[in-house]
Amino acid sequence: MTLLVAPPTTRRHRAGPWLDVALAVATFALFTVPVLASPPSDAHPLATPLLGLLVAAPLAWAPRAPVPALALVSAGLVAAALTGVRVTPFVSDLGPALGIAAYVCAVRLPRRTAILAVATAAITVSAADLVSYFVQPDRDQDIVQLLVAGAGWFVGDVVRTRRRLAAALAAEEARLAREADARVRAEERLRVSRDVHDVVSHTLSLVAVRAGVGRLLLDDDPEQARAALATIEDTSRRALSELRGVLAGLRDVGGDAPVSEPTLDDVPALAASVADAGLTVELRTEGEATYDRLLETSAYRVVQEALTNVVKHAPRADVRVEIRRADPLVVTVEDTGAADADGTSPSSALAGSGLGVEGIRARVALHGGRASAGPLDGGGWRVEAVFGPVPGEQAGTHHTGERAGRAQPPDA
Structure with a gap:
């Protein structure tokens, strides 16, 4: 028995990169486009869409390059914080981009690497928001991006752990299934060997005894010798029938005819x-x-x-x-x-x-x-x-x- 266990990302791979592209487009449309509808008068007209694209676009390839995508998202948020450009309508440019990038890193990378990458990005973005708070006192800033990155990493780490446990469980189930199959085969071989031993031993014992009788009486009592030979023939036929029944149990012929076993x-x-x-x-x-x-x-x-x-x-x-x-x-x-x-x-x-x-x-x-x-x-x-x-x-x-x-x- 063989079980094929698909990797956790098979379904996502079948969907192709379009799901990631759709996520990046949705992030830009839901969080940056509202800012473009009423742009601030003191900002360059291209600053918001460019920085918004820098924050949202990396999500399209984040599953294939988690660290570069996280770095570009962080760079866009840092640049927006230091230049005072809004890329979302919320405080500290709150949005899902940094959390999604942190989530992907936690899912795709080893835990230590993901922690290092997400912590670096979160601290960098939070430091930029802190600098912006002092440089631009009229702009509201807080540490919400630190919380977003932490939450994204935590959810991603939970998903990654569950996937690993599921894969380990599937592998263990496959191993147990192989062992159970091997045990069933071994028990079946043992059963067949016992049945063959019983049939062959019984038959050959009777044949040996009756053959000896026939040899001794062949000249003096031909009738008894013929009776001994008849017993040998009858015993051999019964043994052949029983052996056929035993061996039929080894064949998976898919028929409905039951295997004849003595009772x-x-x-x-x-x-x-x-x-x-x-x-x-x-x-x-x-x-x-x-x-x-x-x-x-x-x-x-x-x-x-x-x-x-x-x-x-x-x-x-x-x-x-x-x-x-x-x-x-x-x-x-x-x-x-x-x-x-x-x-x-x-x-x-x-x-x-x-x-x-x-x-x-x-x-x-x-x-x-x-x-x-x-x-x-x-x-x-x-x-x-x-x-x-x-x-x-x-x-x-x-x-x-x-x-x-x-x-x-x-x-x-």
């Missing part, structure tokens, strides 16, 4: 598939509560991963799957163990990568619950996932033990 209703078919691999699976379901699809998919993946671990580490065990549809949802998978008659693990057991149980814990923690995995006292292994808050426990807590000489619980 708790698909657990019986899952249990049947591992039963084909030689396990005896007992499935029990209690309650009739319903949940959102994400939670049901997570619960299905937990059962899938737990059964995959049994296929890999205890292919001759009996398994009991219990699903309690309540609040919270509880999923339990227990098996009777992996030992042969001599007490050793069967040769068909497969090694794990240590990712499956961590994936179970991550999925359960996503829903504010906890997962536990550990050995049973009478032998075997138990995986329990509670999808919801448990009083007195923290989400994601777990227990691990040892199984068949392993330091960690078996994992895909």
